[in-house]
Amino acid sequence: MTGPLRDIEVKASGPPALTTVAVRHLALLGAETTAHPGPDGPGIVTVGGRLSAEIGWAMAAPAEEVSDEATAQAATGVAHVHGRSTGTPRGLAVDYLTTACGVLAVQGVLAGLIGRARGAAVERLSTGVDLAGLLSVSQYLAAATADDEEGVAYAPGGPPFTTKDGVRFEVETLDAEVWAAFWHTLGAPDRLAASAWRSFQFRYATASSPLPDELHLLARSTDWYAIGQAAKESGASLCALRSLADRLHEPRPDAPWELSPTLPAGDLARSTAEIGRPLAGFTVLEAGRRIQAPLAAHLLGLLGADVVRIEPPGGDPLRGMPPTCGDLSARWLALNRGKSAVEIDIKSAAGRDELRDLAAGADVFVHNWAPGTAERLGLNDLSAVSPGLVYAYTSGWAGRLPGAPLGTDFMVQARTAVGEAVRPAGEPPAPALMTLLDVLGGLLGAEAVLAGLLLRERDGRGVRVDSSLLGAAETLTEPALRRLAHGLDPRMPTGFRHPCPTGDGWVAVADGCPDPGPLTGMTTAEAVETLRARGSRATAVTTDLTELPSDERFASVLTRDEHGAIAVPSPWRFA
Numbered sequence: 001m002t003g004p005l006r007d008i009e010v011k012a013s014g015p016p017a018l019t020t021v022a023v024r025h026l027a028l029l030g031a032e033t034t035a036h037p038g039p040d041g042p043g044i045v046t047v048g049g050r051l052s053a054e055i056g057w058a059m060a061a062p063a064e065e066v067s068d069e070a071t072a073q074a075a076t077g078v079a080h081v082h083g084r085s086t087g088t089p090r091g092l093a094v095d096y097l098t099t100a101c102g103v104l105a106v107q108g109v110l111a112g113l114i115g116r117a118r119g120a121a122v123e124r125l126s127t128g129v130d131l132a133g134l135l136s137v138s139q140y141l142a143a144a145t146a147d148d149e150e151g152v153a154y155a156p157g158g159p160p161f162t163t164k165d166g167v168r169f170e171v172e173t174l175d176a177e178v179w180a181a182f183w184h185t186l187g188a189p190d191r192l193a194a195s196a197w198r199s200f201q202f203r204y205a206t207a208s209s210p211l212p213d214e215l216h217l218l219a220r221s222t223d224w225y226a227i228g229q230a231a232k233e234s235g236a237s238l239c240a241l242r243s244l245a246d247r248l249h250e251p252r253p254d255a256p257w258e259l260s261p262t263l264p265a266g267d268l269a270r271s272t273a274e275i276g277r278p279l280a281g282f283t284v285l286e287a288g289r290r291i292q293a294p295l296a297a298h299l300l301g302l303l304g305a306d307v308v309r310i311e312p313p314g315g316d317p318l319r320g321m322p323p324t325c326g327d328l329s330a331r332w333l334a335l336n337r338g339k340s341a342v343e344i345d346i347k348s349a350a351g352r353d354e355l356r357d358l359a360a361g362a363d364v365f366v367h368n369w370a371p372g373t374a375e376r377l378g379l380n381d382l383s384a385v386s387p388g389l390v391y392a393y394t395s396g397w398a399g400r401l402p403g404a405p406l407g408t409d410f411m412v413q414a415r416t417a418v419g420e421a422v423r424p425a426g427e428p429p430a431p432a433l434m435t436l437l438d439v440l441g442g443l444l445g446a447e448a449v450l451a452g453l454l455l456r457e458r459d460g461r462g463v464r465v466d467s468s469l470l471g472a473a474e475t476l477t478e479p480a481l482r483r484l485a486h487g488l489d490p491r492m493p494t495g496f497r498h499p500c501p502t503g504d505g506w507v508a509v510a511d512g513c514p515d516p517g518p519l520t521g522m523t524t525a526e527a528v529e530t531l532r533a534r535g536s537r538a539t540a541v542t543t544d545l546t547e548l549p550s551d552e553r554f555a556s557v558l559t560r561d562e563h564g565a566i567a568v569p570s571p572w573r574f575a
Contacts, residue, residue, distance in 0.1 A: 003030020004110070004259075004455035008048045012036065017069070017095070018043030018055045018129070021102025021475075026109065028255045029451055042126075045105065051112050052124050055105050059128025060569065061553040066130045067510055067537045070497050072097045074508030075553055076133025077542040078434070079499060081140050082422075084208040085433045087156035089506050089541050091497025093424045094476055096436060101132040101571075103443045108572045110450035111303045115278025115574075117457050122275050124575045134554065134568040136439050137545070138334045139291070140207065141558075144545035145566045146323035146330035152202040158209030158433050160241060160414065161219035163227055168241045170414040170431065171231070172406045176201070181234035186218055186227070204290070204409070205321070205331060207433040237406040239414040241429050244480055244490045247417045256471030257448035258398075259455060262381075262462040265388025276574050277304025282453070285310065285362040286339070287346070287355075289318075291409075291435055292394045292469065293368035294335040295442025300364065300449060301338050302570045308362075309341040310355060316341075325565040333565040346377060360385045364449055366392040371399070371407070388462045390452040394445035398468035407469060409437045416473035421480045426494035440472040499541045502527045506541035513537060 010031040012019040019035065022045055027033045031047070043055035058066040066072045073079045073091045083090040104127045112122040134141070143150060160168045173179050176197045183193035196211050203209035219227065224240070231238045271281020279300060286297035287310040294309075301307040309316070316336075321329040342358065345351035359365050359382045367374065374380035374393070382389055396407015405411045413419050413431035420429035422436070445467045452463035484490040499506040500516050505524035509516055513536040519527040524540045531538040542548055549558045549566055557569040 002459075003028070004451050004458055005029040005031035008032070010034070010048075011046045012043065014038050014041050014043035014055070017098055018057070018101070019045060021099050022053070022055065022105040022109075025103065025106045025447065029106075045109065047109050047113070051109060051116070051122060053105050053109050053112075054124070054126040055101060056126065056128045058130050059126060059573070060134070060557040061130045064532070064537070065539045065553050069095045069098050069129070070508055070511045071537060071539045072129045072133050073497070074499060074506075074541040075539050076130055077137045077141065077545050077548060078133050079497070079508065079541055080543050080545065081137055081207045081434045082432055084154055084206070085156060085158050089499045089543055091499070091508065092422045092432065092436075093492040093496050094421050095479070096440075096476065097129045097132045097136065099476060100136060100440060100443055101127060101129045103440070103447050104132055104571045107299065107303075107443075107447050107450055108574070110447070110454050111278040111572075112574065114450065114454050114457060115273035115275070118271060118273035118278070118281070120273035120275050120278055122278060122574055126573045127571050131569060131571040134557075135571055138568045139205070139331045141545050141548060141568065142325075142330040142334040142565050143205065143323050145549060146325050147564065148323045150206065151322040152199055152206055154206055154208050155210035156208065157211055158203055159211070159410070160419070160430055161216060163219055163224045164221055165223045167224040167227075168429065169224075169227065170239050170241070170410055172237045172239070172408055172411050173235070175235075178235045182230055182236040183215065183218070185230040185233050186222055188215065188218055203433050204435055207435075209433060237411065239405045239411045241414045241419050241431075242417045243429070244417045244420050244477065244484055247477065248481055248484050252474050256444050256475045257451070257465060257467040259448065259452055260464040260466075261455065261459065262383045262389075262391070262464055263387040265456060265460050265462055268388050268456075268460075274304065278574065280304035282306070282364070283308065283362045284364040284366065285358055287365075287367040287369065288394075289316075289368060291335065291438035292441045292445060293366050295439060296392070296394055296445035296449065297339070297366055298335050299443070299446040303572075305364070307339040308358065309336065309339050310346070310358075311341050311343050313343050313345050315343060325563040328563055328565075330565045333561065333563060334567075337561050337563075337565070337567065346379070352377060352379060355379065356382060356385045359389060362386065362389065363453065364390045364392060366394065366445065366449060368394045371395065371397075383462050386462070388456060390449055390456060390463050390465060392445060392449045392452065392465045392467070394441060395466065395468045397470050398466055400470060409435045409469060412437050412469040412473050416470065416477060418473050418477055420491065421477045424492040424494055424496035425489070436476070437469040437472045440476060441467065441469045444472055444475065500527075506543060507531065507538055508541050510537035
């Protein structure tokens with residue numbers, strides 16, 4: 001494939017931590033890249049001498065509050081959400097937010113180029129790591145500040161489980177009966193398994209899952225073979241946690257997405273873009289569920305596209321998931337506000353024809369249906385009704401791992417050693433209960449769609465784009481695997497990005513700063529002031545998302561929508 005950025009020169013300067021991901025992805029899309037690393041200031045990426053992107057640590061928060069990955073995770077609530085499963089705030093041992101911000105920067109560049117092709121004089125854009133953090137916790141923040149209570153209380157605990165012979169594993173099912181049957185086969189009382197289901201089911205929403213100790217004890221008294229037999233009998237999906245060493249020798253493609261041109265597009269409608277809304281006039285048709293595809297479409301909507309959701313008869317059942325604002329789920333609003341919706345029964349021939357009619361007038365169709373669903377319904381190729389369509393499939397495994405388990409966030413984390421990479425040395429590997437891959441997978445899905453739209457703009461052909469949670473995992477673990485390939489320890493040292501307790505909260509220091517020592521005799525404000533006086537960069541850790549809208553670091557950018565739900569800001573500024 002000839003990339004959408006072929007023959008375009010990209011120059012980058014500034015801290016590599018801010019520019020590396022963006023430069024790599026722009027190169028994978030065909031750009032000729034040159035990097036001039038510098039220690040300070042924002043990252044600047046100049047594209048073809050016509051468009052520049054600024055990537056900063058703090059675009060919403062004061063610069064002294066967010067100055068690197070550690071302080072960004074602490075301030076925006078990422079460390080709090082990740083730490084729910086252990087009971088104390090914990091920073092991720094991977095550069096999650098700078099990775100996400102790099103992808104956002106590429107999205108902004110691609111959208112800016114599309115806007116320029118449609119008449120908008122886009123010259124500059126900016127994004128920030130703190131904005132990536134707010135986007136990453138947007139669902140958790142919306143739920144915490146909703147009108148009513150959370151469906152399940154937060155408490156430490158959750159998978160993975162460990163067998164008698166030392167195998168750490170994840171179990172997955174979306175069916176309460178399968179969950180109960182799995183544990184019943186292992187000898188658990190039916191009431192015990194049933195009591196744990198709601199906590200297990202809601203771990204995607206709450207980032208915690210306080211399961212009964214009896215289930216963990218039962219797993220520890222059973223060997224891996226018997227666990228596997230129970231899964232076969234019940235229909236549950238299992239995945240033993242893989243290590244980074246296991247992953248090092250498995251084949252991995254260079255890019256986290258794949259673009260494949262289809263048919264000549266014919267005469268495309270030439271909408272007029274706006275500087276702040278470079279996708280104005282584009283129509284995105286989304287048949288998404290949960291997070292990955294809805295987030296991808298949400299980002300395209302923030303860039304100006306009209307997004308139309310395809311929902312089943314009766315509407316998306318997640319609209320009513322607690323907690324709510326008014327009569328709508330706060331979490332659902334975080335990903336779906338501003339979209340219109342059409343109810344279609346895609347299981348019927350008439351419904352599929354209706355979807356095809358909608359696709360005929362759309363620029364993009366994006367879905368994350370289970371593997372084989374689109375093929376079974378005859379909806380895996382819509383080029384006959386819309387030759388210029390960008391058809392986007394955001395999947396779990398991208399069809400690359402035969403015999404793979406269910407392609408959900410935590411199973412992909414387990415299979416790809418994300419569970420080892422996100423925790424420093426001294427901690428047992430365990431997938432994060434924050435939905436890291438669903439969010440990053442949605443970001444990569446939107447990036448792939450924008451690349452497809454630009455390729456269509458340049459070549460006049462429709463494009464099939466494929467992205468996946470597997471690609472997100474590979475993007476996130478790439479630095480650890482690179483260290484391992486060079487004979488270095490792939491994991492960060494013991495205690496890495498562990499915040500320090502104060503008399504009334506927690507403080508995080510930037511990576512590379514000295515150990516601050518005991519701080520429990522000070523308030524958080526006093527500790528931050530003291531550490532800064534010593535020359536350390538430090539910030540208060542957000543430990544209660546309900547307080548974030550009034551936090552002076554972010555109060556100016558967090559708003560409420562017409563339903564009363566908290567809305568995080570768009571992650572880009574165009575000029």
